Amino acid sequence: MNGISAPAPVTGLPARYFTDMQVFARARENIFFRTWQYACHAGEVANAGDFVAFTLFDQDLFVMRGDDGAIGAFYNVCRHRGHKLLEGSGNRRAIICPYHAWRYDRAGKLRAAPHSDAVAGFARENIALHRVRVEEFLGFVFVNLDADAKPLGECYPGVREALLELCPGIDSMLPAHEFSANEECNWLIAVENYNECYHCKTAHPDFADGVIDAASYSIAPFGGGRCLRHRARANAGGNAWYPMSGKKYGSFYLWPATAIQVYPGGVLNAYCWRPLGVDETEVRRLWFSPDGAVDAELQKLIALDRDRTFAEDLQLVKNVQRGVRSRGFAPGPLIINPDGGIDDESPVAALHEWMRAAVD
């Protein structure tokens, strides 16, 4: 013994961060309602009047391309007595409430309200749908319920440039395929799992041998924002899922619930998580291509990813959620490797720091 005691290892978060309704409620208010959330891809609202409706916790929202060509985002709630206005996706010349037929234009302004002429002082011109902040980022449409939030580019500095370098043409790519699943876990367990590859060699042998060169994998905070950059060389071995020698893999996780990922050779894909409850999270798996088509090679890659990596993660996060509910659970030490690398869990520690800052 040299008399110098080693610092105690960093441990994970106590179970309540993944199981407690009050913590979940604080995450809703302090994280999800104040940060940028992926809504849809610009290619899904290409024309004036195209819309996509979606839900964030209990808040119904929609984005719609306006007559001026700009994408608007709105609360999906009528200014009369609150009925929901739009379901699913489609195109509308005007937004007509299904309850009493108030009619709004594509900019959310009230244009007609039946029999309102009978109401003295009814100021139609002062009534409009409530807007939500919206930004398009390389074709990805994000919304933010916080009117005072920083612009997206300031939240995640450098990501735009890094993605353009990794995937030239990213901003003109189109949605090609999407599927989703309900993960039986808290959203933070899902994004912790995404942001460490310590489990890759054990739990994703095909990914670790078919997409990336495991020895080169690293994940680290990027750009000074709440972003984690994943990087690796492409797998150059005989088990590669498609020809990819000499190309780079990279991903940018944007706190709290989006990851824009590029498989070697500029194959753009993404994850989007939406909490459904304290222990249930929807995960959307999105794939893009230059023309929105899925060729045979992409089809094979999507299927391999869905049936191996994605399916494997569904089981992992479900089992962790069950584990943190156990009376036998206590958070253990994280594997923090100062040299980084595939087995380093320091990105998980970064997520925990951001979580604590938001909910404690």
Ligand code: FES
């Ligand atoms: S609630 Fe929409 S028109 Fe009445």
Ligand SMILES: [Fe+2]
């Ligand atoms: Fe995984």
